[in-house]
Amino acid sequence: MEAALHQNKTFDTTDFSDQKLSDNEFINCEFINCNFSKSDFSSIDFLDCTFKNCNLSLAVLKNTGLKNISFTGCKLMGLDFSASNSFLFSMNFQDCMLDYSTFIYKKLKKTYFIDCSLKEVDFSNTDLSLAVFKNCDLSNATFVDCILEKTDFRTSRNYAFDPSENKIKRTKVSHTALAGLLQKFDLEIE
Structure with missing residues (x-):
């Protein structure tokens, strides 16, 4: 994915697996049934975004901004949230699998x-x-x-x-x- 600012967009059934998504910013976006497994989110910012039924397992979160994020029905296995950006870090999780995360x-x-x-x-x-x-x-x-x-x-x-x-x-x-x-x-x- 090319570097860009994404606002008020919906991404449905998109496969981002094994991709480096650097220099992107997502504001008020919705991700539905997307595959982000093993994606590299390094230095990306997500603000006021929702993830529904997405797979983010083993994604790289180095310096990733996760600000007011909602995860519902997502697979988030093996994620190192401790590597993400701490500024305004806030999330909520419902019906998610976070096994082996940090x-x-x-x-x-x-x-x-x-x-x-x-x-x-x-x-x-x-x-x-x-x-x-x-x-x-x-x-x-x-x-x-x-x-x-x-x-x-x-x-x-x-x-x-x-x-x-x-x-x-x-x-x-x-x-x-x-x-x-x-x-x-x-x-x-x-």
Whole structure:
């Protein structure tokens, strides 16, 4: 794709896989059923964009601007969000597969993860205060040195984190998840 400013456009069933999309800017665009697998988004800016039923697995996000982005029904496996631009970084996810992705050192304050698979996602050193994990699978997700204050995990499953290694003031968890929070003590909970 040639360098350009794209505003108020809809891209439907477009194959961008394995392409370098550098020097593009997308403002208020909608991507539907697009394939971005293994694409290079280095130094691209997305502002107020929506992605629906797209595949972005293994895309390169080096210095990518992701500002007020909505992902619905997307496959986002193995993405390194920690490499993206932190300025105005904000996203929400619904019915997405984010397995094996990384958010290290990102500010995800008030981010919504709804009906998502987040298996083995690395949230180390992430600010997840006021974030909502609604009906998500967090199997083997990593939470170390995170801000989890007022984060809502109540309807999610398979999450575990050490309360002594995270800021957890007023974190919302279900009583069934207490075993995952006490895992390091090797207790036998009945």
